[in-house]
Amino acid sequence: MAERGVDAVGLSEITAAADLGTGTFYNYFQSREEIVEAVAEEAIESLGKRLDHLTADMSDAAEVFAFSLRHLVQHALTDPVWGWFTVRLGVAHPKLIAILGPRAARDLRKGVDSGRFTIPDLDIATSCVFGALLSTLHQVLSTEAASNIDQVYAQTMLSMVGVPAQEAQDVASRPLPRLPEASVSE
Amino acid sequence: MAERGVDAVGLSEITAAADLGTGTFYNYFQSREEIVEAVAEEAIESLGKRLDHLTADMSDAAEVFAFSLRHLVQHALTDPVWGWFTVRLGVAHPKLIAILGPRAARDLRKGVDSGRFTIPDLDIATSCVFGALLSTLHQVLSTEAASNIDQVYAQTMLSMVGVPAQEAQDVASRPLPRLPEASVSE
Numbered sequence: 001m002a003e004r005g006v007d008a009v010g011l012s013e014i015t016a017a018a019d020l021g022t023g024t025f026y027n028y029f030q031s032r033e034e035i036v037e038a039v040a041e042e043a044i045e046s047l048g049k050r051l052d053h054l055t056a057d058m059s060d061a062a063e064v065f066a067f068s069l070r071h072l073v074q075h076a077l078t079d080p081v082w083g084w085f086t087v088r089l090g091v092a093h094p095k096l097i098a099i100l101g102p103r104a105a106r107d108l109r110k111g112v113d114s115g116r117f118t119i120p121d122l123d124i125a126t127s128c129v130f131g132a133l134l135s136t137l138h139q140v141l142s143t144e145a146a147s148n149i150d151q152v153y154a155q156t157m158l159s160m161v162g163v164p165a166q167e168a169q170d171v172a173s174r175p176l177p178r179l180p181e182a183s184v185s186e
Numbered sequence: 187m188a189e190r191g192v193d194a195v196g197l198s199e200i201t202a203a204a205d206l207g208t209g210t211f212y213n214y215f216q217s218r219e220e221i222v223e224a225v226a227e228e229a230i231e232s233l234g235k236r237l238d239h240l241t242a243d244m245s246d247a248a249e250v251f252a253f254s255l256r257h258l259v260q261h262a263l264t265d266p267v268w269g270w271f272t273v274r275l276g277v278a279h280p281k282l283i284a285i286l287g288p289r290a291a292r293d294l295r296k297g298v299d300s301g302r303f304t305i306p307d308l309d310i311a312t313s314c315v316f317g318a319l320l321s322t323l324h325q326v327l328s329t330e331a332a333s334n335i336d337q338v339y340a341q342t343m344l345s346m347v348g349v350p351a352q353e354a355q356d357v358a359s360r361p362l363p364r365l366p367e368a369s370v371s372e
Contacts, residue, residue: 005278007193090276091321092191092328118351121338123329124322128342131321132314135277139313142278152307156314160346165304 002084006036006093040095043082046182047075048099053180061111062163062171068107069133069157070150070172071179076137077145087138091131104129111161118162129157150176188270192222192279226281229268232368233261234285239366247297248349248357254293255319255343256336256358257365262323263331273324277317290315297347304348315343336362 001009011032015025029035051071055064076083089096105126111117119125136153139145146152151172158168187195197218201211215221237257241250262269275282291312297303305311322339325331332338337358344354 005193005276007191087278088276090191090274090278091317092273092276092324118345120341120355121332123325124335124338124342127321127325128314128318128339128346131277131317131319131324133317134321135313135317136310138278138317139309143309146307149310152310153314155306156310156346159304159348160314160342162345162351165348169306 001036001039001088002081005088006085006090036089037095039085040089040093040099043085044096044099047072048103050179050182051103054177055107060171061107061114061116062158062167063174065107065111065161066154066158066172066174067176068103069129069154070176072133073136073140073150073153074176077140077149080141083137083141087134087141091134097130100130100133101126108161116163125161128160132157132160148173187222187225187274188267191274192271192276222275223281225271226275226279226285229271230282230285233258234289236365236368237289240363241293246357247293247300247302248344248353249360251293251297251347252340252344252358252360253362254289255315255340256362258319259322259326259336259339260362263326263335266327269323269327273320273327277320283316286316286319287312294347302349311347314346318343318346334359 009032011022011025014032014035015022018025025035029038051068054071055068058064058067076086086096105122108117108119108122108125108129112119112122132153136149140149155168155172158171159165163171195218197208197211200218200221201208204211215224237254240257241254244250244253262272272282291308294303294305294308294311294315298305298308318339322335326335341354341358344357345351349357
């Protein structure tokens with residue numbers, strides 16, 4: 001799916017790759033789409049939760065936003081299969097929107113409420129962050145990316161939400177705190 | 187393809203819908219992917235050329251950029267099949283990148299050269315405009331869109347390239363000149 005696109009992979013390929021009979025597959029999943037949703041849930045929701053933990057106690061909305069976006073880009077560089085899977089899910093995939101959309105909206109609202117961000121429309125800004133993330137991931141995965149590409153993307157998004165250029169650069173280039181490990185208890 | 191995604195449509199469905207034999211299909215196209223490229227070329231390149239004509243003599247890079255982005259959003263609202271096809275091609279489709287990427291990069295460079303835009307990295311900004319367009323199109327096609335959604339998107343993108351908030355709103359809300367008709371001679 002990461003290689004060729006989510007819709008291009010048939011059920012027979014999935015069961016063959018997993019060395020499962022079709023009957024066994026249907027003991028676990030109702031349809032091909034359900035396994036895509038399960039993979040998305042596992043792969044993206046878990047990262048979302050780690051970002052929630054990282055930023056829970058941070059007070060500056062611009063830092064929360066920038067750190068989260070930078071970790072998403074760095075995660076794709078560290079784990080290109082994850083990155084390609086996310087890119088291939090695409091801007092229209094309901095699961096991806098359901099996982100990342102509310103988090104982006106929450107972080108943007110925090111910035112607006114604290115006066116840090118200026119945004120004409122929260123829904124469109126959320127969509128734009130999300131689409132820009134996927135196309136940035138696509139670019140960093142398919143070309144030779146500069147080492148600070150995560151900072152460049154975060155700076156670009158900070159500008160988009162109305163942070164002045166110099167301030168956007170400053171916030172985006174701060175030392176990136178490590179992401180907490182995934183917790184098995186969740 | 188617009189309904190279910192480009193990769194989800196098989197060659198047999200294409201030939202059935204066109205009432206063509208598979209042999210006849212292969213007289214015109216070498217593969218399924220070639221017909222996708224031909225449709226993309228026809229559907230998106232032609233709009234790109236009309237935008238080129240519209241903006242060729244405009245001097246303000248911010249207007250060129252905003253008018254082009256607004257027409258892309260309005261075109262998707264006027265012709266939802268076009269919009270869905272574009273969304274379903276996705277951020278990773280080489281043809282879409284080849285058609286829209288250089289135009290976006292050209293318009294952004296014009297803004298940087300004239301001092302109108304402040305951008306940390308032209309390639310990433312181009313990617314972000316492109317991804318944000320697809321996710322905005324997806325949102326306007328799948329939800330009840332406000333009537334000025336094209337202006338909101340353009341304003342958001344002007345902010346992203348460093349135009350101050352008030353100025354971005356002003357430029358994005360100017361009367362939108364009509365798009366020239368497609369010329370058959372090209």
